[in-house]
Amino acid sequence: MKTLSLLLFTLIHVNLFAQNTVTGKVIDHQGVPIMGANVYLKGTYDGTATIENGLFSFETEKQGGQTLIVSSISFETYSKTAEISFFNNVIIKLKDDVNTLDAVTVNAGTFKAGDNAKVTALKPLDIVTTAGALGDFVGALQTLPGTSNVAEDGRLFVRGGDAEETQIFVDGMRVFTPYSPSANNIPSRGRLSPFLFKGITFSTGGYSAEYGQALSSVLLLNSVDEPQEEKTEIAIMSVGVGLGNTQKWNKSSLSLNTSYINLAPYQKLYSDNNKWHKPVESLGGEAVYRYRFNNDGLLKVYGAYSAVNFDLTQEDINEIDGVRFGLKNRNLYVNTSYKDFLEKDWSIATGVSFANDRSDLKFSSANITDIENSAHFKFTLNKYFSSRYKLNFGAEYFITNFTENYNDDTIENEYGFDNTIFSSFIETDIFFSKNLATKIGIRGEYSELLQEFNLSPRISLAYKSGANSQFSLAYGEFFQNPKNEYLKFNYDFTAENTTHLIANYQYVKNKQIFRAEAYYKDYNDLVKYDTPLALPISSYSNSGNGYAKGLDVFWRDNKSIKNTEYWLSYSFLDTERDYKNYPTNATPNFASKHNASIVLKRWIEAWKSQAGLSYNFASGRTFTDPNKGGFLTEQAKNFHSLNFNYAYLISQQKILYFSISNVLGTQNINGYQYANQTNTEGIFDRRTISPAADRFFFVGFFWTISDNKNDNQLDNL
Amino acid sequence: MKTIILIATFIFTLNLTAQTPYEKGMGNAFEIWEQGKNIEAIQMFERIASVETDNWLPSYYAGLIEIIGSFTVKDEALLTTKLTRAKAFLDTASSISEDNPEILVSYALLNTAYIAFDGQKYGMTLSGENNGIYNKAETIAPNNPRVLLSKAEWDMGSAKFFGQSITPFCEDVDRAIVLFKEEKQTIPFYPYNGLDRAVEISANCKKEISPKE
Numbered sequence: 001m002k003t004l005s006l007l008l009f010t011l012i013h014v015n016l017f018a019q020n021t022v023t024g025k026v027i028d029h030q031g032v033p034i035m036g037a038n039v040y041l042k043g044t045y046d047g048t049a050t051i052e053n054g055l056f057s058f059e060t061e062k063q064g065g066q067t068l069i070v071s072s073i074s075f076e077t078y079s080k081t082a083e084i085s086f087f088n089n090v091i092i093k094l095k096d097d098v099n100t101l102d103a104v105t106v107n108a109g110t111f112k113a114g115d116n117a118k119v120t121a122l123k124p125l126d127i128v129t130t131a132g133a134l135g136d137f138v139g140a141l142q143t144l145p146g147t148s149n150v151a152e153d154g155r156l157f158v159r160g161g162d163a164e165e166t167q168i169f170v171d172g173m174r175v176f177t178p179y180s181p182s183a184n185n186i187p188s189r190g191r192l193s194p195f196l197f198k199g200i201t202f203s204t205g206g207y208s209a210e211y212g213q214a215l216s217s218v219l220l221l222n223s224v225d226e227p228q229e230e231k232t233e234i235a236i237m238s239v240g241v242g243l244g245n246t247q248k249w250n251k252s253s254l255s256l257n258t259s260y261i262n263l264a265p266y267q268k269l270y271s272d273n274n275k276w277h278k279p280v281e282s283l284g285g286e287a288v289y290r291y292r293f294n295n296d297g298l299l300k301v302y303g304a305y306s307a308v309n310f311d312l313t314q315e316d317i318n319e320i321d322g323v324r325f326g327l328k329n330r331n332l333y334v335n336t337s338y339k340d341f342l343e344k345d346w347s348i349a350t351g352v353s354f355a356n357d358r359s360d361l362k363f364s365s366a367n368i369t370d371i372e373n374s375a376h377f378k379f380t381l382n383k384y385f386s387s388r389y390k391l392n393f394g395a396e397y398f399i400t401n402f403t404e405n406y407n408d409d410t411i412e413n414e415y416g417f418d419n420t421i422f423s424s425f426i427e428t429d430i431f432f433s434k435n436l437a438t439k440i441g442i443r444g445e446y447s448e449l450l451q452e453f454n455l456s457p458r459i460s461l462a463y464k465s466g467a468n469s470q471f472s473l474a475y476g477e478f479f480q481n482p483k484n485e486y487l488k489f490n491y492d493f494t495a496e497n498t499t500h501l502i503a504n505y506q507y508v509k510n511k512q513i514f515r516a517e518a519y520y521k522d523y524n525d526l527v528k529y530d531t532p533l534a535l536p537i538s539s540y541s542n543s544g545n546g547y548a549k550g551l552d553v554f555w556r557d558n559k560s561i562k563n564t565e566y567w568l569s570y571s572f573l574d575t576e577r578d579y580k581n582y583p584t585n586a587t588p589n590f591a592s593k594h595n596a597s598i599v600l601k602r603w604i605e606a607w608k609s610q611a612g613l614s615y616n617f618a619s620g621r622t623f624t625d626p627n628k629g630g631f632l633t634e635q636a637k638n639f640h641s642l643n644f645n646y647a648y649l650i651s652q653q654k655i656l657y658f659s660i661s662n663v664l665g666t667q668n669i670n671g672y673q674y675a676n677q678t679n680t681e682g683i684f685d686r687r688t689i690s691p692a693a694d695r696f697f698f699v700g701f702f703w704t705i706s707d708n709k710n711d712n713q714l715d716n717l
Numbered sequence: 718m719k720t721i722i723l724i725a726t727f728i729f730t731l732n733l734t735a736q737t738p739y740e741k742g743m744g745n746a747f748e749i750w751e752q753g754k755n756i757e758a759i760q761m762f763e764r765i766a767s768v769e770t771d772n773w774l775p776s777y778y779a780g781l782i783e784i785i786g787s788f789t790v791k792d793e794a795l796l797t798t799k800l801t802r803a804k805a806f807l808d809t810a811s812s813i814s815e816d817n818p819e820i821l822v823s824y825a826l827l828n829t830a831y832i833a834f835d836g837q838k839y840g841m842t843l844s845g846e847n848n849g850i851y852n853k854a855e856t857i858a859p860n861n862p863r864v865l866l867s868k869a870e871w872d873m874g875s876a877k878f879f880g881q882s883i884t885p886f887c888e889d890v891d892r893a894i895v896l897f898k899e900e901k902q903t904i905p906f907y908p909y910n911g912l913d914r915a916v917e918i919s920a921n922c923k924k925e926i927s928p929k930e
Binding site for chain 1: 792
């Protein structure tokens with residue numbers, strides 16, 4: 001017994017002797033004490049939390065080298081290994097966690113949609129539930145400031161730039177022919193179905209050095225990494241039918257979608273001002289295969305095929321019988337991307353995209369066949385040094401091969417070109433603090449066809465000025481090769497270029513966003529030619545130039561009115577350019593000075609319905625009146641459109657959807673066509689170009705069949 | 718015989734008194750949690766997790782408390798900060814114990830916290846994700862009463878929304894009650910709880926289905 005007591009005593013004694021006290025204080029970068037921080041020795045139960053003045057103190061029996069961990073919400077976790085005796089009266093300064101929602105974001109020029117965006121101007125559902133958008137992913141973006149309403153075109157016109165100055169990327173890879181072809185004066189639609197994407201970044205200027213060959217804007221779409229469940233989807237619409245199926249396996253999944261659209265029945269009921277010989281008929285299919293490798297690697301293969309066919313006669317003031325236009329287009333697009341995380345915080349993203357597009361056009365007596373083959377290869381590496389410092393660099397290679405075969409009664413000719421562009425970029429993201437961040441990049445591009453190398457620097461800076469507000473600035477130079485329609489006739493060009501300067505102010509408070517952005521764009525080396533149309537015989541130069549300046553304002557409020565969300569956009573645009581065959585500087589006819597949109601959505605609980613309204617306004621666009629002389633000096637009347645949509649959830653899996661565009665039937669004017677010759681009174685007659693139809697109705701029934709009865713196609717509309 | 722009893726008693730006593738640091742730590746953490754000191758409890762579990770690197774329970778509880786606490790948060794920045802932290806805890810837990818139905822259900826609860834905050838923003842993507850999580854959990858553990866209960870609650874929410882009958886899900890809850898009672902509680906500190914909630918929901922079910930009774 002005595003021995004035991006002795007032993008116990010010795011043990012306790014040793015224990016007492018070995019006690020160490022760890023003490024210190026935890027503060028933030030400004031020296032303010034942090035209360036409630038968790039302080040402990042790694043791999044032990046010894047630790048405590050800091051008290052009001054940031055102080056902590058705890059006992060430990062551990063000896064030798066130990067790792068002290070200090071963690072607190074909204075701060076980066078601190079860790080230091082040292083002899084236990086070192087941790088006595090230590091002052092520990094925690095760094096702000098810059099990955100939080102309230103940290104500054106470098107956002108000049110950019111709108112983001114998706115769950116992960118810190119500030120969401122658009123929510124995922126908005127892409128498909130905005131009245132007037134008609135399920136086109138471009139439609140909802142046209143309610144954001146910075147875009148111009150060009151109702152007869154349907155594509156994105158950003159800040160005084162024409163539609164081809166915007167490039168679209170899916171998972172970082174270029175989409176070469178993003179829009180379905182359409183006849184003159186009929187808006188084209190995006191080919192990509194909106195439900196494939198989980199995140200959208202729409203940049204109206206000043207974007208990252210990772211993207212090039214776009215003078216005005218980039219639209220970045222990220223596809224879904226993993227479908228949520230197996231399902232079959234059926235759509236029966238007033239304009240066609242659709243069928244989709246998703247299968248999931250352990251590591252992979254496959255989604256298939258097909259759709260058949262035929263406007264013949266619709267046009268029988270509601271005829272428009274065109275004479276259709278063959279109303280629009282299109283057949284499309286998409287497949288996405290995803291495979292997840294063990295170590296976070298993800299491979300995605302997206303393939304889409306579509307065939308469109310139509311034939312019509314459109315009015316023309318110079319041709320009594322009108323002008324006949326027929327088109328058969330088929331388009332194949334494949335996009336493969338792979339991303340993976342490597343060791344030591346490196347990650348890789350690489351991909352290949354390929355497009356084959358063939359159009360057979362019949363234009364009066366001419367037959368034209370255009371074939372475009374394009375490919376994009378890209379490889380990027382990303383190094384994550386810390387949450388405050390990231391580096392991204394890579395190289396890409398574009399190949400375009402274009403041929404056109406033209407023949408009519410008298411001539412037969414072939415035109416075309418091959419071009420490759422090699423580019424590389426490097427860009428870094430630096431957070432100096434939670435309130436100040438910058439992104440600096442540079443991009444180099446070499447075009448083989450133009451035998452030219454261009455260097456474009458890009459820089460943006462953001463400063464958080466208050467709890468809810470921040471300022472951003474961006475500067476960048478952007479180059480883009482001349483369009484295919486010129487390159488097929490002439491190679492002796494230099495790349496067109498523009499410089500962007502952007503200043504942005506943003507105020508975000510709980511479900512309310514205010515954003516104002518002023519910009520200046522300077523265009524140089526724009527293509528000019530000296531004939532009424534771009535022809536093989538024209539003489540071409542890069543002597544064009546122009547500018548665009550303006551102010552974009554956005555306000556979104558999801559808070560003030562219960563069950564209702566709305567946003568307002570206003571854009572002021574002042575632009576002139578001298579390009580194409582312009583005799584002088586003028587405001588191009590796709591640019592309207594004032595553009596405004598109001599979008600309203602209301603969820604009506606009792607009716608299980610969402611009703612949406614949108615109103616678009618654009619001030620009149622310019623046109624040339626030969627009776628008055630001058631060039632693009634006249635202004636057409638203003639554009640108005642009020643749109644309505646209504647989605648009724650019959651049950652979790654069945655939705656009835658109805659939409660009508662231009663409810664009020666406002667008689668809008670897209671422009672005028674003047675006769676080539678004067679009439680007997682010496683006046684040029686004119687024809688008003690109005691939209692093919694004033695209103696458009698759409699009714700659809702969507703049915704989802706899955707194991708789980710909660711899923712529906714609301715995200716599919 | 719006497720000796721054996723003595724030894725047995727001795728061992729037993731030793732066991733009681735010589736609690737392992739893990740048992741002591743976990744017991745302590747639960748005590749703090751019960752007192753409503755959520756932050757302290759999370760910190761305690763975080764510390765235990767730093768020692769017990771092959772045990773999913775401490776990280777699981779740290780994440781769970783963070784999620785439960787975020788349902789009352791009104792500020793989106795704080796909400797995402799808390800839930801991002803909670804997700805990191807759950808990720809740690811599931812890297813230790815893969816395809817664990819209890820952790821899967823917590824992931825679904827985390828998504829529900831986002832949806833409850835802003836259904837318009839988070840509902841579309843996350844409710845689909847939750848359907849996927851519940852289906853997966855049910856496949857892995859068809860007789861886990863917590864999976865069954867949590868899934869039934871989730872399904873009830875949407876059935877009520879569409880004005881449909883909740884009867885089939887009430888039956889699931891009743892089945893969960895049976896499973897709760899049959900469950901053998903062998904692992905210390907395992908989250909066996911849920912019976913009380915199941916009984917409560919079942920009682921509400923009976924009121925709603927036949928309100929006269």
